[in-house]
Amino acid sequence: MSSHSESRRTFLKSAALASVGAAIVPLPAFPSWGSLRADDRIRIGLVGCGGRGTGAALQALNADTGVVLVAMGDAFRDRLESSLANLLKEPIKDRVDVPSERQFVGIDSIDQVLPLVDVVLLCSTPGFRPEQLAKAVAAGKHIFCEKPVCVDAPGYRSVLASAREAKAKGLSLASGFCWRSASPERAIYGEILGGTLGEVVSVHATYLTGPLGTKTRQPGWSDLDFQMRNWQHFNWLSGDHLVEQAVHSVDKINWAMGGRHPTRCTAIGSRYCREDMPERGDIYDNFTCTWEYEHGPRCVLMTRQQANCFNLNDDWVNGTKGYAWVNGWGPTHWIKDYAGKTIWSYPKDGAVPDMYQVEHNTLFKAIRDGRPINEGEFMADSCMMAIMGRMAAYSGQRLTWEDAINSNEVLRPTSMDGSIPILKAPKPGQTGVKA
Ligand SMILES: NC(=O)c1ccc[n+]([C@@H]2O[C@H](COP(=O)([O-])OP(=O)(O)OC[C@H]3O[C@@H](n4cnc5c(N)ncnc54)[C@H](O)[C@@H]3O)[C@@H](O)[C@H]2O)c1
Numbered sequence: 001m002s003s004h005s006e007s008r009r010t011f012l013k014s015a016a017l018a019s020v021g022a023a024i025v026p027l028p029a030f031p032s033w034g035s036l037r038a039d040d041r042i043r044i045g046l047v048g049c050g051g052r053g054t055g056a057a058l059q060a061l062n063a064d065t066g067v068v069l070v071a072m073g074d075a076f077r078d079r080l081e082s083s084l085a086n087l088l089k090e091p092i093k094d095r096v097d098v099p100s101e102r103q104f105v106g107i108d109s110i111d112q113v114l115p116l117v118d119v120v121l122l123c124s125t126p127g128f129r130p131e132q133l134a135k136a137v138a139a140g141k142h143i144f145c146e147k148p149v150c151v152d153a154p155g156y157r158s159v160l161a162s163a164r165e166a167k168a169k170g171l172s173l174a175s176g177f178c179w180r181s182a183s184p185e186r187a188i189y190g191e192i193l194g195g196t197l198g199e200v201v202s203v204h205a206t207y208l209t210g211p212l213g214t215k216t217r218q219p220g221w222s223d224l225d226f227q228m229r230n231w232q233h234f235n236w237l238s239g240d241h242l243v244e245q246a247v248h249s250v251d252k253i254n255w256a257m258g259g260r261h262p263t264r265c266t267a268i269g270s271r272y273c274r275e276d277m278p279e280r281g282d283i284y285d286n287f288t289c290t291w292e293y294e295h296g297p298r299c300v301l302m303t304r305q306q307a308n309c310f311n312l313n314d315d316w317v318n319g320t321k322g323y324a325w326v327n328g329w330g331p332t333h334w335i336k337d338y339a340g341k342t343i344w345s346y347p348k349d350g351a352v353p354d355m356y357q358v359e360h361n362t363l364f365k366a367i368r369d370g371r372p373i374n375e376g377e378f379m380a381d382s383c384m385m386a387i388m389g390r391m392a393a394y395s396g397q398r399l400t401w402e403d404a405i406n407s408n409e410v411l412r413p414t415s416m417d418g419s420i421p422i423l424k425a426p427k428p429g430q431t432g433v434k435a
Pocket residue numbers: 047048049050051052053073074075076079080106107108109110123124125126128146147148176177178228244245
């Protein structure tokens with residue numbers, strides 16, 4: 001089957017092309033970190049040219065007029081080409097300089113992108129992220145790293161190690177946890193951490209949405225191609241929807257808790273409404289998780305991807321003196337005391353700059369100024385909390401943080417060539433989930 005894998009096959013072709021291309025287009029030596037002169041170009045590369053990656057490239061180009069997109073890599077040529085075509089329609093098109101010899105196709109295309117750039121945008125599917133991050137740090141590149149950053153505990157440990165190495169090397173590492181860059185969220189979590197509602201005693205969060213789309217298997221697709229085209233539905237690629245999507249809410253819990261680690265997690269979940277079809281992979285469609293903290297607080301998240309149901313995305317943060325409401329769908333956040341009096345609210349006319357743009361403005365300013373930022377710890381911890389929730393739900397067991405982070409369960413198939421079976425969604429209490 002491996003010879004039928006587009007992602008494998010095209011990688012081999014692109015590797016050959018890359019060695020020719022690299023010889024044809026030598027790029028001048030460029031400092032990978034430290035202060036840059038204002039007229040210096042910052043060469044960026046995009047790995048994972050889907051919807052988010054295209055957006056991230058655009059934001060990076062808009063963040064600094066010296067940024068030039070010089071290389072792109074994707075598992076699939078059609079994804080790379082449509083991303084490039086979209087970028088070439090934008091006002092920044094003059095700084096999109098990606099000729100065919102700097103377009104790389106295949107699951108290891110990052111290897112061709114890294115030598116050509118100063119900054120890499122890691123926007124592929126999450127299952128590959130820890131390895132890609134490790135490669136980027138080893139190559140001495142500044143990094144924008146989309147969430148989630150890992151799908152299992154070995155990935156978490158790898159990301160933490162990469163984040164430490166990035167810090168030691170003076171590299172910037174920015175995360176795609178975009179709410180951390182949103183003005184209304186920064187304002188209200190600033191109030192929460194500053195004690196406006198007293199000590200946080202609990203958080204109740206919701207991420208209730210509909211199912212995501214699927215792609216029908218096409219003739220010639222290998223198992224790998226098929227699963228990667230439907231990556232959100234496969235645990236080894238996405239980490240399940242709790243880790244892939246609702247991790248934004250988990251991150252806000254982590255934020256409200258000041259980055260403390262939970263000590264235990266109990267969770268329930270199931271695959272109740274998802275159709276039993278290959279495109280729908282092996283993931284659940286609902287989870288409810290409770291993370292317990294040593295000093296008392298309990299934080300609960302309900303999440304589902306089910307059609308025709310009530311949708312909601314908000315966070316209630318309860319404190320000893322008051323409680324906060326964070327509206328995931330609009331900047332109408334407030335904090336009240338227990339008499340019902342509003343003691344803080346986000347100004348109705350408050351500016352709300354695009355959080356995705358702010359992420360990149362912050363990263364590229366840090367690079368320009370030679371003052372590296374490093375968001376590695378919280379981005380890894382938030383993902384690990386979500387992984388812990390998934391492990392607790394799948395197994396039906398109450399897990400400690402230590403159980404979860406020391407797990408040696410690796411989700412990626414041992415071989416990505418040939419047949420990659422579609423696993424059955426685990427049954428709590430029946431399917432062993434290795435801790
Ligand atoms: N921060 C946010 O608000 C936000 C929003 C959407 C998506 N995301 C995250 O961004 C990431 C990408 O999501 P998307 O919506 O763009 O998905 P997408 O399917 O549109 O794009 C992913 C791309 O990565 C490519 N890819 C997969 N494996 C690869 C590999 N090994 N090397 C190179 N390319 C590879 C795929 O072919 C695809 O083109 C995910 O982690 C997702 O969770 C974040």
